[in-house]
Amino acid sequence: MLLEVKNITVDYDTAMLLNDVSLAMMQGELLSLVGPNGAGKTTLLRAITGLVRWDRETKQGTKAGNIGLTGQVLFNGEDISNLPAYEIARRGLILCPERRRPFTEMTVQENLKAGAYLYPKHYAGTLDFVYHLFPRLKEREKQISGTMSGGEQQMLAIGRALMSKPKLLCIDEPSTGLAPLIKRDLFDKIKEINEGGIALLLVEQDVALSFSLSTRGYILSHGKIVAQGTSQELLKDETVRRAYLGL
């Protein structure tokens, strides 16, 4: 078992964002996490990767710091529930955040270099891999990332995450704002990453695309897991289709 999330509950100042959420992932899997807007998917990723805890620590003492977090997260058998975010990253649980968040003032190359912070010795090798995966990034090596298009920034964000040599890579809504053709291409690359042995937890709005890659999926709504199963099962179930997948 690569990842075990047990009974995670998150509330921000009495608004409950996640309510007793549990999920599990195997080594090398590609798992889909879908659900309507505001369901709590990003919050779940943030809770797993330690950002909710970081939020709570840094905002302590203010109204915004009234954050409640309970539950347990096990990564490769280790209890990471109380670890700070950077320690979680050091163990190979990497998040490619929502809205990409590249370092806009830095070039592509510098962004990737930053991603390699944990593994400076492997920089050259991993860089090759990333450039092979996303040749476009190599072309724009010296370009300031803030000036790139959405699709390019997404590639950069994923590339940067890859530089940290993830064992499990969580990607938060990569297809946001991208044209269908670019989306298709991006997801091909995502599939390639998974085939290379890296487990992927994919949070997506585009359900069809996401389920076409994953074997299993979870559906999150209003902070609760409302359905789970193989992609096939979920796509076939009528209630699920109508209520959550808009199909």
Added chain:
Amino acid sequence: MLANIFVNTLIHASVYALLALGFSLTFGVARIINLTHTAFYMLAAYLIFTFVGTLGLNSALAILLSIVLVTIIGMLSYKVIIEPLHEHDTTVLIVTIALALAFQEVMLILFGGHFRGVPSLVKGFVTFLGVRVTNQYLVVIAVLSVILVLVWLLLLKTRLGLAIRVTAQDREVANLMGINVSLMSMVTMGLATMLAATAGALVAPIFILEPRMWLQPLTIVLAIVVLGGLGSLKGSVYGAIIIALVETLVVFLVPMGSFLRGAVSLAIMIIILIIRPEGLFGVSFEGER
């Protein structure tokens, strides 16, 4: 006259650059406007006075000791007092001023309010373009410039420097890269204080020591940081050079110029704020925070 202007500008530019750089670093990485910053500069100068003047220690040792001591004081202040408050902007401003005030008062109690001087660390002078320039000035300029270059190299070429720059860009995402953000803030605070202390220790022999000597550099640093762009390290250095130059020109060329010294920096700051608030190289924090 020209030589005087040149030398004076260089001295002030290097001091200001070191102070502004440290200030900018603290703001960029720890997201704190640390108004105690120049007080550390003052502390270092007074420590030199104590070590060299009162205790008769060897100059080099004195410099080293005061830099180390002040850096420790700086990091302690940050850890114990400032960091726990960092989400409350206004409170941080007030507490850092109160801290600077506290340091000032302690210096006042220990050393009295009269102006003090520290004997030069290096004696003698050279003649440059027909003007006598004390060797002390040259040493200060040289050392400060070297330090600036070293800091530059640290930030751009080392792994630590990368972590610092990344944290300054986006604290949250820095976490995701495996960077210990609170440690980085601490380290940066230490680095910034060290820069301020170095400036203080070195200029002790050439500037006048008095407990309120942290106030004017503070306004100047604020002006520089606005001119260069809040959050831009490059801007701090360029801003320092420009302001030092303008100030020196005003002091030397305008009658009664020395009274206008502070006003000049302020005026520049206002003008920049009105016509181009981001300064020369400003990074706008739109949406962030």
Added chain:
Amino acid sequence: MTGYLYHLYQAFKEEILFLPSRLIALVGIIALVLLPLFSQSPYTLKVFTLASIFAILAASWDLLSGFVGQLNLGHALFFGVAAYTSALLNLHYGLSPWMTIPLGALMAVVTGMLVGIPALRLRGQYLSLATLAFPLILTGIIYVFPDFTGGELGVSGLSRLSNSRLADYYITVGLALGLGFLMWKITDSKIGLIFHAIREDEIAVRAAGINTTKYKLLAFAFSGFFAGISGGLYAHVMRLAGPSTLDVFMSFQPIIWTAFGGIATIYGAIIGVYLLYPFMEVLRIVPEYRMLIFAVIIILVLRIMPQGLSPWVIERIQKECPRCKRHNAFTRKTCKACGTSLEKPSLGGDSFKLEVKTSE
């Protein structure tokens, strides 16, 4: 008639008696009013007279900076402009304080507008830095025209505020409480709501179609007016208006007092001044350590209570009802107004449940 009195009594009980914080405030106010019964020493009266004046100043700062979030680091500008205006009007035209003070305040408002219009194009820290500079620039100008402004020595020989120290005292205390209450009412009004919203999220307010610049200017105007009143009062109580009224420390004092007492509350500013200012005077018995003790106390208090004294105390003596948001005494178990339990709700109570059949 008795019915009306009874209503008044009921209202008094509801609004004031049953909330510990307001009770404390009432006690404080009574103490201020009765102070002269205990001590008529000119020194004590003067200290509290000045404290009252500064209370108005601090509250006016809080209105603009704490409440609307436009951090003003140069509040002394309003104070100084009004002080000088009152002084000059009094000296050269012989106008009585009853005229010079309001006129001085109006001048402060005008200055506030002149400063506000360019400054409001800036955001956040940039605005603060700009405000810092204005009083300093004005100080410079004052030194350039010493014949008109009295230069370093300022304008002196002004009329007294009233005929006796005691009258001075009651006038200023009355104004402090009255204007303070007025400012508090402003924050409690519709305008106050918009002010608060601007501080929280200006972009959202603008998106709602409200002209935030207009409201920010209004905040500058209000703040400038009240600060101006305090400036005029100061001139006539001290019978002098000098460059110290534009000093950086004069700008910082209201900030320190307010932060100590509680930012964005109005009453916090007033409490802060009435606690700190007399305390500072008492510290004159140890002149060398005075400022140091002051600084250390500020640091300690703010370190433990980052949002100031009042919020910290209130949090401990009162509880906010989760449903109707009314404050209740900490001794209560249920809300006086709506009856909901005041205990912290347990998690999972209201969670949204949806059952979906899936195969597993």
